[in-house]
Amino acid sequence: MMPEAHQDAIRILVFCVALIILAIFTPFILKAFKKNKTSESEAPEQIIERESDSVSELLVTPPVEKVLAPISASGEIVLPGDETNTVEKALSKTRENFWGRIKNAFSSNSAQPLEDVEEVLYTADIGSTTVQSLMGHLDATLSSSEKKNLETVKKTLRDKILSILHASNGSSEHDHLEIAQRIKWAAEGPTVLMIVGVNGAGKTTTIGKLSALMAGQGKRVLVAAGDTFRAAAQNQLKVWTDRAQVEIFSPEGVTDPSAVAFDAVAKAKAQGYDLVIIDTAGRLHTQVNLMEELKKVKRVMAKNSPEAPHNVWIVLDANSGQNALIQAREFHQALNLTGVILTKMDGTAKGGVVIGISNELKIPIKILGIGERIHDLKPFSQQEYVDSII
C-alpha cells in the first residue's frame, strides 16, 4: 500500500501534467476549429466561380472583373505602378529585339555584319517577304564598306522602313491625324464601324476605349453587341459602355449577329446617332462558317444604309507576331478591311509585325493599343514607330 501522502502527490502531478498539456494544445485546437469554419463559409463562392466559367469562356476571355482595369475614387481608370503609357515605352521590348540585336551584330566584330542583320530581321516578326525587300535594298544601295558601318545601315534601314509605312499609311502628314480623323465618316446619317478579329485580340476592350474617346469629343455613339456567341460577352461590353458613358444596343434573345447589326444601324438612323460600333465574336480565319457569318453581318447592314459599314477594322494582338499577318490577310480577303488596330503593343517584342502588315497588305494601321486602361489607345504615327524601334 502506498502512503496517503504519496497518493496525493501523484494526483497533484497528474493534474499539473494535464494542465500543461491543455495549455500547449488549446491554441492549435482553436486554430483548427477556426480554419474549418472559414473554409465552410468560402466553399459556396468557389463553387459559384467554377459554375459561371464554362471551359470555353475561360479559354477565350478572362472574366469581366479581370478584363477591366480598376477605377480610382475620382473615376479614373488606374493600373498600379504604370501611370504613363507611351508608344515609346510600349515598344521598348520590340526595340531591344530589333535594333538592340542589330547593334550587337556590329559590335561583335563580325566580318559580315549584314548576314547577322538578316538573321535578326527574320526573327523579328516582320515576315520573310518584307525581310527580303529590306535586305535587297541594303544590298543594292550600300557599298561594301558602308555595309560594315552601323550608322549607314541604321539610316538606310530607317528610311526604307519609313517608305514602306508611307506607302500604306499615307505621307508623314497622316501622323498628325487624330483618331477621329482616321475613321471614314458617312456623308450623311450614322457612320458604321465594324470590328473583327480572332478570339481575345482585344476587340471589346478597344471598342470601350474608342467609344469613350468619341463620346468625349461630342459624338453620339451606339455600340452594338454583335458577339451573341458568349453569354459573358454582352456583360463585358456593358461594363465598358457604362464606363465610356455611351449607349449599348443589346436586344435580349437575339442570337443572330446580323440581326443585331441591322437593327442597330436602323435605330442609329432613326434616332440620329453619329457613330455605330459593331462588336463581333472572335473567330479564327480558318472557321469557314464563322467567316461566312461575318460576311453576312457586313452584307445586311448595307440594306439599311448602302455605304455601311463605312469602316471594317481588324483588331490584331501584336503578341501573335507573324500569325497576325496571316489573320489580317485572311480577314482582308473575306471582308475587304479598311483598317488595322494593333493591340498589346505594350510588353511585346513582336511589334515588327507593323512593317510586314504595311508592306504586304497595304491596309493602314489606324490605332495602337498600349495597355488595358481606357486611355491606352494611340493613333499610329509612322515616325514615332520608327523612332521607337530604332
Ligand SMILES: Nc1nc2c(ncn2[C@@H]2O[C@H](COP(=O)(O)OP(=O)(O)OP(=O)(O)O)[C@@H](O)[C@H]2O)c(=O)[nH]1
Ligand atoms: N496589355 C494590353 N492588354 C490588352 C490590350 N487590349 C486588350 N487587352 C486585354 O486583352 C484581353 C482580351 O480583350 P478583349 O477585349 O476581351 O478581347 P476580344 O477580342 O473582345 O475577345 P473575344 O470577344 O473573346 O474575341 C483583356 O484582358 C484585355 O484587357 C492592350 O492594348 N494592352
Ligand SMILES: [Mg+2]
Ligand atoms: Mg469581345
